[in-house]
Amino acid sequence: MPSFRAPRGTYDILPEEQPYWVFALHKAAETSARFGYGRIDTPMFEATDLFERGVGDATDIVQKEMYTFEDHGGDSLTLRPEGTANVCRAYVEHGLHNQPQPVRMYYTGAIFRYERPQAGRFRQHTQFGVEAIGDSSPQVDVEVIELGWSFIRSLNITGTQLRINSIGDPECRPAYLDALRDYYRNHIDEVCDDDRQRLERAPLRLLDCKKTRCQAIGNAAPRSTDFLCDACEEHWMSVITLLDGLKDTYPDLEYYADHRLVRGLDYYTRTVFEIEPENAAGQSTLLGGGRYDGLIELIGGQPTSGIGFGSGLDRLVAQVKEQHGYEPPGSGPDVVIVHLGEDAGRRASALAAGLRDDGLTVIVAPAGRSMRAQMRYSNSMNAQYALIIGDREIESGEGSLRPLQGDGEQLGVPLSVEAIADAVRGS
């Protein structure tokens, strides 16, 4: 007999976990709003071609990680493996270039990639991302980075560092890639097998190989920032300067110009960055992004610049818990109604409806249980009050309201919504 479980690489977020997510999502929305970013929602699946073109045919994401299917009409669709392509598609489709530029947007939602799960990596994960489209100035680069940093700080996560790099643009990158290939060809015997295989296909990737030997070679490799064309160079220097200007506000904003930082999606140009815990190991990137000045054109729009980031809420929530950045309030209902007998049961339901409508949180204790059991239940719900209704109370018209948190006295309260609500609120 099949005993079902959540599919590999997916997870349930049970009620007791939800407060952390609500907290993180709330901070995402709040921070975005403070920077003037408006929410956008896009479909969870898109035409497969959008990702093949946008993300890049040669990337691992497109080659082996997409959930692609054909629908009943014969169209090839793909569960979104990232968020930027969707937003850019929406930008083009709805003519958002006619709005004041840049258009600032954020999103939160599920992302799907067929990968082997491990700590901090899932087949369905949740991202919070932002995109600023239609402004190529370095101010926007730094604005987006600041937004990301501010967001992480708002979650009370500390001990993170920013890594940043510029990988140039179509004008200057070819020369850099040539230099990089030349360099590695001369060291072909010293790098690992994996690196040898991807040298021609994705030379940038060799730079962030984690093997010690390869890292030593990567350290001495040509740097993209030494090959920038004038325009990219100017942009890069401005970004660095503007970043320094954030230090008054964020004294702990440590950033490292890391010439080996590259990203796995083809669309990035110029600025790329990541935020991760200081002693990072493994799947630790909390937030990563960069500029993508060619992407909009690639998917059928006018030449338009853009920049954004994605952050893994799953990883951030894990950090929040680890660092105790948020403690959920352990609040229970205002009132649990304990009732004995059928008449009392009816009164309990009716009163609960009235009290809820009045704004209180009310649970009716499970019917048919003994008084003691219902009181125990009230206690385990962590309720503020137990409202007891039995034959006596029906007859007298006064319910017994018993405080469960402190040592307060139990008192009689008329069985009316108003009287009960007043008594509950009045303390």
Added chain:
RNA sequence: GUGGGCGUAGUGUAGCGGUUAACACGUCAGGUUGUGGCCCUGAAGAUCGAGGGUUCGAUCCCCUCCGCUCACCCCA
């Protein structure tokens, strides 16, 4: 796709080649006449991941598969 670790009640653990597989927490029910938290008692709940093999006999030993997990690749 590659490699390591692990699979015993809802959760966390114990156990031993041999009668009814244990403990804690949790759940439910009780602890006299309608009142919680502590305490006490009881109950339900596990074909010991699945299949095969060794053995008189396996939860325990061996193999295969499945699943979980960690790491690589890659990424959030």
